[in-house]
Structures are given as structure tokens and as C-alpha cells.
Amino acid sequence: MIATRRRGTLLMDILLEAKELTKRFGAFTAVDGISLQVKKGEVLGFLGPNGAGKSTTMKMLTGFLAPSSGSAIVCGETVTTGNVAARARIGYLPEGAPLYGDMTSRGFLAFVAAAHAIPAAEIPDVVESAAGAVHLQDVMEQRVETLSKGFKRRVGLAAAILHAPDVLILDEPTDGLDPNQKFEVRRLIEAMSVDRAIIISTHILEEVDALCHRAVIINRGHIVADGTPSELRARSRYRNAVTMLVPGENAERVASALKRIGGVAKIEAASEGNKVRLTVVPVGNADIAEAIGDIAAVSNWQVSQFSVDPGRLDDVFRQATEGDGLNGNNHNRGGEA
Amino acid sequence: MKSVMTIFRREFASYFATPVAYVFLVIFLVMQGLFTFYIGQFYQREQADLVAFFTYQPWLYLFLMPAIAMRLWAEERKSGTFELLLTLPVPVGAIVVGKFLAAVAFAGVALLLTGPIWITVNWLGAPDNGVIATGYLGSLLMASAYLAIGSALSATTKNQVVAFILAVTVCFLFLVSGLPMVLDVFTGWAPDPVVEAVANLSFLTHFNNLQKGVVVLSDAFYFLAVIALWLWIGRIVIESKREAG
Numbered sequence: 001m002i003a004t005r006r007r008g009t010l011l012m013d014i015l016l017e018a019k020e021l022t023k024r025f026g027a028f029t030a031v032d033g034i035s036l037q038v039k040k041g042e043v044l045g046f047l048g049p050n051g052a053g054k055s056t057t058m059k060m061l062t063g064f065l066a067p068s069s070g071s072a073i074v075c076g077e078t079v080t081t082g083n084v085a086a087r088a089r090i091g092y093l094p095e096g097a098p099l100y101g102d103m104t105s106r107g108f109l110a111f112v113a114a115a116h117a118i119p120a121a122e123i124p125d126v127v128e129s130a131a132g133a134v135h136l137q138d139v140m141e142q143r144v145e146t147l148s149k150g151f152k153r154r155v156g157l158a159a160a161i162l163h164a165p166d167v168l169i170l171d172e173p174t175d176g177l178d179p180n181q182k183f184e185v186r187r188l189i190e191a192m193s194v195d196r197a198i199i200i201s202t203h204i205l206e207e208v209d210a211l212c213h214r215a216v217i218i219n220r221g222h223i224v225a226d227g228t229p230s231e232l233r234a235r236s237r238y239r240n241a242v243t244m245l246v247p248g249e250n251a252e253r254v255a256s257a258l259k260r261i262g263g264v265a266k267i268e269a270a271s272e273g274n275k276v277r278l279t280v281v282p283v284g285n286a287d288i289a290e291a292i293g294d295i296a297a298v299s300n301w302q303v304s305q306f307s308v309d310p311g312r313l314d315d316v317f318r319q320a321t322e323g324d325g326l327n328g329n330n331h332n333r334g335g336e337a
Numbered sequence: 338m339k340s341v342m343t344i345f346r347r348e349f350a351s352y353f354a355t356p357v358a359y360v361f362l363v364i365f366l367v368m369q370g371l372f373t374f375y376i377g378q379f380y381q382r383e384q385a386d387l388v389a390f391f392t393y394q395p396w397l398y399l400f401l402m403p404a405i406a407m408r409l410w411a412e413e414r415k416s417g418t419f420e421l422l423l424t425l426p427v428p429v430g431a432i433v434v435g436k437f438l439a440a441v442a443f444a445g446v447a448l449l450l451t452g453p454i455w456i457t458v459n460w461l462g463a464p465d466n467g468v469i470a471t472g473y474l475g476s477l478l479m480a481s482a483y484l485a486i487g488s489a490l491s492a493t494t495k496n497q498v499v500a501f502i503l504a505v506t507v508c509f510l511f512l513v514s515g516l517p518m519v520l521d522v523f524t525g526w527a528p529d530p531v532v533e534a535v536a537n538l539s540f541l542t543h544f545n546n547l548q549k550g551v552v553v554l555s556d557a558f559y560f561l562a563v564i565a566l567w568l569w570i571g572r573i574v575i576e577s578k579r580e581a582g
Contacts, residue, residue, distance in 0.1 A: 025580065059420070062424045063424060064420055064423055064424050064579060065579060065580065066579075081423075081429075081576070081579065082428070082429075084426045084427065084428055085426070087424060087425065087426040088426035090424070092421075092424045094417065094420045094421055094424070095417075096417055098416055098417030098418045098419075098420060098421050099418065099421070100347070100351070100416075100418055101416070102351050102354035102355060103347075103350075103351070103354070107350075111343065111346075111347045112425065114343040114346075115340065115343050115344075115425040115426065115427050116425070116426060117339065117340070117426070159421075
């Protein structure tokens with residue numbers, strides 16, 4: 001409904017915008033000129049190694065820290081440490097989901113609701129529906145400090161969403177959760193993303209695939225890559241690499257045959273039981289699958305699994321954030337410019 | 338105003354979330370009793386007033402008020418809820434005031450529980466209840482001034498013990514500046530206005546005035562000014578500690 005009302009004004013759909021955000025702590029520049037936009041309905045993954053400036057950026061977006069220069073705008077309001085109106089539009093889950101341990105889940109959520117100036121009469125309903133969304137019903141009367149990590153995280157999430165904010169900023173929402181809890185939280189974020197703009201920071205790459213429409217990789221306070229997960233993956237050295245499983249006794253014969261094919265950069269081998277997984281990396285991401293397939297068909301290699309790699313996010317992540325002078329790194333920088 | 342109340346309610350309730358509050362109240366009442374009956378010699382004086390009760394309060398508060406105030410901000414900073422609190426749509430000023438008022442209310446509860454001593458003195462004789470009322474007012478004002486100092490210093494550290502020691506130290510300076518041992522240092526050489534100014538800085542001077550049953554506006558105003566000053570300092574400390582997390 002909102003979309004139709006706002007049709008024609010495309011700019012209105014940008015709910016969160018950072019313009020050249022910079023944060024210096026003394027001589028150290030933690031965040032150096034980060035600009036990004038998040039549209040309604042979009043989940044942006046904010047990636048980077050520890051200490052890259054993810055949390056600092058998020059603290060500036062939520063008005064906890066004042067930027068040294070640049071600005072952040074949420075739904076038309078400039079975020080400052082004093083602008084209460086901008087903060088009211090944001091739901092924020094700080095890193096580690098800090099909570100008041102001595103309160104019950106219900107008490108804590110009611111406090112957050114009151115702080116958002118929700119009328120007292122509506123607070124019980126608001127708390128109940130936020131708690132329902134994250135399945136907290138069974139622990140509402142328990143003190144927060146007695147809850148398991150997964151439940152604590154859910155209490156934090158409920159507190160971030162209860163005032164139905166337009167922008168959700170979640171700092172490592174699944175950090176420290178077990179795989180089932182991670183799945184649960186991801187499903188929740190997905191469900192909430194429909195008419196919101198969401199930023200999640202993470203260093204878990206599977207999360208980006210599972211959740212994000214777009215990913216931004218930052219390193220040392222700079223954006224080093226920005227694109228959809230498949231666009232990023234396409235930058236990987238492993239794009240179009242061919243992976244196959246062959247019996248151990250054939251491995252060497254196969255490898256030497258593969259080396260003779262033109263356009264093969266290198267072959268990686270990893271043993272799996274009595275079989276060997278061979279990964280053939282092409283030069284310049286060239287399509288070598290067909291050539292290899294042809295040879296495999298005529299030679300008796302007994303290939304049991306054969307797949308073409310779409311590219312690997314972890315590889316792109318490493319290229320983008322590790323050292324300088326790597327080919328991939330330059331490639332990414334070029335892509336940015 | 339509404340957001341001050343929101344912060345106040347949470348903070349006040351959190352005092353009673355652990356047994357520490359009750360332990361504190363018991364210690365306060367026992368200490369207050371000891372000072373009044375043994376050191377202050379309430380019965381031996383054979384006078385229907387609460388002088389023995391109020392005289393030692395500045396010293397009792399010197400340790401008990403920083404104990405109430407030490408957790409106000411240090412705990413938030415240690416547990417990380419500092420960030421949560423400052424990203425809620427509540428002005429920082431409202432948070433500072435709300436937390437301070439919660440501490441004052443807790444001190445007020447402690448003071449209310451000394452009611453039996455007032456009943457006793459009325460039962461035994463016919464005291465001037467007007468004097469007692471201004472005494473209680475002065476007591477609460479002084480407690481609030483200690484709490485404002487404690488609150489500001491609590492924001493300087495993540496460690497409650499450090500916050501406590503800092504607050505006791507600063508409160509002690511405010512307390513003793515009216516005592517002869519401090520004033521004697523100045524009387525020999527400094528001009529009278531300077532000596533008077535130092536004496537006027539003291540909580541003791543103003544508290545004693547209020548105890549005599551004279552509500553001198555300037556004494557009440559003195560405490561209110563000290564409170565306002567330290568709340569303002571507290572706010573500045575909090576703003577500067579955002580950077581440190």
C-alpha cells in the first residue's frame with residue numbers, strides 16, 4: 001500500500017543513507033568516508049574482518065557516536081547524538097545484545113516500549129506481539145540474566161522491532177548462536193524485511209547468501225566491494241572452476257591429463273576418504289567445463305561428482321580484505337572506481 | 338517529562354531487584370540508630386528534639402550516598418546497556434535526571450523509614466515539629482547533593498568500586514571545607530571573604546543552618562545549585578564517554 005502511495009518518488013524508498021561517514025579516534029581513523037544507501041525492502045549485509053569499522057559505522061548510523069565528518073540520514077532525519085526523532089525511526093540491536101539482566105523479559109520490553117513513547121494503554125499489546133514474533137512467550141516472566149544466549153538475543157531483537165521501525169540495524173544478530181537459532185533469527189529477519197530497510201553486520205558468509213540482497217565489504221574503514229551476493233561471487237578466482245571427485249588411485253593420472261588442457265591455472269587436490277577432490281581453476285575465469293567434460297567422457301577416470309563453481313564468497317572476502325598487491329584486490333578496487 | 342518518568346521507574350525498580358537494597362536499608366537504619374543513641378546520646382540529653390539524630394548524618398551519608406549512586410552509570414557502561422540506553426529516543430538530559438531522581442527516591446525511602454524516631458520523640462516530649470521538618474528537608478537536600486556528585490563520578494568509570502571511592506573523596510572535600518581544621522589554614526593570612534567563601538562551600542555549614550529550623554532560602558538554594566552543577570557535569574562526562582563505549 002505504502003509503495004503505491006509513494007509511487008513516482010523513487011527517492012522516498014531510500015530509508016537509510018550514509019554520506020561520507022568518517023570517524024577518527026585520535027590519530028586512528030576507524031571509518032573513512034563510507035557512503036551507502038539502503039532501500040525499503042532491502043537487506044544489506046555489512047561484511048568485514050574484526051576491527052574493520054563495522055560496529056563503529058553502525059554506532060554512527062544509530063546516533064550513538066557522532067561522526068567526525070559526513071552524515072547519516074534516516075527517513076529524511078539527520079542522525080545526530082541529540083536527534084531523538086531520528087532515533088525513533090531506528091530499531092537497533094547493539095553488538096552482543098546488551099540487556100538489563102535484573103528485569104524480566106516482559107518488564108524490559110515494556111520499558112523499551114515506554115521509552116519509545118508508546119501510550120501506556122497500548123504497551124501490553126505491543127510487547128505481546130513483539131514477543132510473539134520472536135517466540136518469547138514461554139520466558140516472559142523470567143529474569144533476562146537467567147535466559148540462554150539464544151533467548152537473550154531474541155529479547156534484544158524483540159526490543160529492536162517493537163516500535164515497528166522503518167530501519168533496522170542489527171550488529172552481528174546471529175553471533176554466538178547455535179545453527180538452529182541462527183536459522184530461526186534469519187527467518188525472522190527475512191520476514192521483517194518486507195517493508196523495512198535492514199542492515200546486518202556479520203562475518204559469517206553463509207549469512208549473506210541466506211539473507212542479504214546486497215553485500216558491502218569493508219576493510220580498514222573503506223568500502224572495498226559492494227554488490228549482490230552473485231556479483232561478488234563472480235569476482236572470485238574460483239568462478240567457473242571445475243570440481244570433481246575421482247578415486248585416489250586415478251588422481252595423479254587425471255591431474256596430469258588436466259594440466260595439458262589449455263587455460264588451466266592450477267589444480268588443487270584434497271583427499272576425501274579413498275577419493276580425491278580435484279579443483280581445476282581456470283585462467284581468467286574462462287569456461288573450461290566443456291573441455292574437461294569431453295576428456296573425462298573419453299578417458300576412464302570414474303568421476304563421481306562433477307560441478308562448476310559459481311565463485312566463492314569467502315575467497316572474494318579474503319581477496320578484498322587481505323593484504324595489498326593481490327590480483328584480486330586490485331581487481332576489486334578497480335571495480336569500485 | 339514522560340521520558341524522565343520512564344527512566345525513573347526502571348531505575349527505581351532496579352534498586353529493589355536484588356537483596357542489596359534491603360541490606361542497604363538495614364545498614365542505614367542500624368548505623369543511624371547507633372549514631373543517634375550511643376554517639377549522639379539521644380536519651381542522656383533529655384531534650385525533645387532530633388539534634389542527636391541529624392548531627393551525624395553528614396558523616397553517615399558520606400559513605401552511604403556514594404554507595405547508592407555508584408552503580409547508576411558504571412553498571413550501564415560495564416554491561417553495555419549504556420549503548421542501548423543512549424540509542425533509545427530519550428534525550429540524554431532526561432536520562433541523567435531520571436536516574437538521579439531514582440537515587441534520591443531511594444534515599445527518601447531510607448529517610449522515611451526513620452519515622453519511628455520522630456514518633457518516639459513526640460511520644461516522650463513535645464518537640465518543635467517545624468524544626469524537625471526543616472531538618473528532614475535539609476537532610477534530603479544534602480543527600481541529593483551527595484547523590485548528584487556520586488552520579489556524575491559514576492559515569493567516569495566502568496568499575497563501581499572506583500566510582501565509590503571517587504565519590505567519597507569528592508564528597509569529603511565538600512563536607513570538611515567548613516570545619517575549623519580546614520578554615521584555620523586560611524584564617525591566619527587570607528582575607529575574611531576568602532575564609533567565608535571556603536566555609537560557605539561546605540555542606541556542613543548549610544546543613545547546620547537548616548537543622549536549626551531556619552529555612553534560609555540561600556541554604557536550600559545552595560544545595561540545589563550544587564545538584565544542578567553536578568548533574569550538568571555528569572551530562573558532560575556521559576557525552577564524552579560515548580567515545581569510550
